[in-house]
Amino acid sequence: MDQSYELYAVYRLIQRYDYDGATEILENILHLQNTSFYTLVLSCQRAVNFNFLEAKKLTDLIPQSVSSAYPSIHTYIQELPLLIKGDPHPIFNELMDQLVIQLEREAYTDFLGRIFQLRELLYKYAVIEFKLRQEYSLRDRIYQKKAFEHQFKIYRGLLNGIKEILIQGGGRWKKIVDVLSGKKMGDLMDIRHRTIVAHGIETATLNDIERIYGSTEEILEDLARVFQWLNIPMRNHKYKAINLDLEKMFTSLAKDT
Numbered sequence: 177m178d179q180s181y182e183l184y185a186v187y188r189l190i191q192r193y194d195y196d197g198a199t200e201i202l203e204n205i206l207h208l209q210n211t212s213f214y215t216l217v218l219s220c221q222r223a224v225n226f227n228f229l230e231a232k233k234l235t236d237l238i239p240q241s242v243s244s245a246y247p248s249i250h251t252y253i254q255e256l257p258l259l260i261k262g263d264p265h266p267i268f269n270e271l272m273d274q275l276v277i278q279l280e281r282e283a284y285t286d287f288l289g290r291i292f293q294l295r296e297l298l299y300k301y302a303v304i305e306f307k308l309r310q311e312y313s314l315r316d317r318i319y320q321k322k323a324f325e326h327q328f329k330i331y332r333g334l335l336n337g338i339k340e341i342l343i344q345g346g347g348r349w350k351k352i353v354d355v356l357s358g359k360k361m362g363d364l365m366d367i368r369h370r371t372i373v374a375h376g377i378e379t380a381t382l383n384d385i386e387r388i389y390g391s392t393e394e395i396l397e398d399l400a401r402v403f404q405w406l407n408i409p410m411r412n413h414k415y416k417a418i419n420l421d422l423e424k425m426f427t428s429l430a431k432d433t
Contacts (some may be wrong), residue, residue: 182206183430190419190426193277196220213425216249220418223252224277226270229257230426246425249416258270263314265299268294268408272399276413279392284380288364289373291395294355298402299338300324305315305406306345312421348405355398363388389419 182205189198199218203209219234231357235243235253243250258266271294278287300319304312307328317323321334328335338358342349355361367384370376382392403410 177208187423187426189235190217190281190333190422193415193419194281195224208429211429212238212270212305213422213429216422216425223256223259224274224415228256230300231259232256246276246421248414248421249396252414252418262313264314265312265408267314268297268301268403269411270413271297272396272403273408273413275399278414283380283383284382285371285373287392288368288371288380289383292368292374294363294399295361299335299356300408301350302406303328303341306342306349352402355402361398414425
């Protein structure tokens with residue numbers, strides 16, 4: 177039976193980072209669940225949902241000959257233990273990757289939700305860097321709200337307390353506040369608070385975002401500046417590179433299907 181439509185659907189879903197949809201077709205229609213390709217796509221699906229432990233369990237099933245043949249997949253596998261540990265730099269890059277993925281999916285409400293998550297973590301990371309000159313795993317207790325407020329003697333609201341601490345530092349610390357709590361970012365977060373990912377029932381649209389910020393690229397550029405001020409190395413989008421290698425694997429697999 178001709179399965180060209182299903183094969184093309186898998187290809188397009190992977191291009192859009194819809195690994196969940198791709199695995200459904202691979203398993204239920206194409207019956208390719210016993211291939212390394214399927215296992216890798218399923219691992220990516222777990223990873224983009226921040227289930228790094230399960231993602232690693234799946235990559236442990238991949239033959240080394242496969243991973244070593246594709247540089248981006250090898251890098252992906254090597255990074256999973258760092259993500260499981262909560263290493264800040266890989267996690268921050270993962271969150272930036274997520275922003276691009278949500279834009280590609282046109283999931284603008286989730287895009288704002290991810291910005292909110294990244295913004296709070298960057299703020300906490302900045303305070304820890306400024307006050308303690310020490311790096312902790314993002315899974316460390318210090319990142320929990322009560323422990324963080326106690327450590328830095330914040331008594332009048334988390335966000336206000338963080339801003340007061342960083343503004344005192346001037347220089348790059350104040351620049352971080354200017355971006356993460358500037359008018360444009362504040363207006364974006366107001367939209368987020370009215371959506372279903374927060375306290376409301378609204379959804380966000382691209383028009384909403386562009387009306388406030390000009391373009392989504394400007395948002396990503398501002399966040400990249402915060403990364404630079406915090407000395408967080410930015411890598412290229414990991415899943416874009418992975419998708420290119422997955423497409424090569426899939427082309428070879430499709431010839432035999």
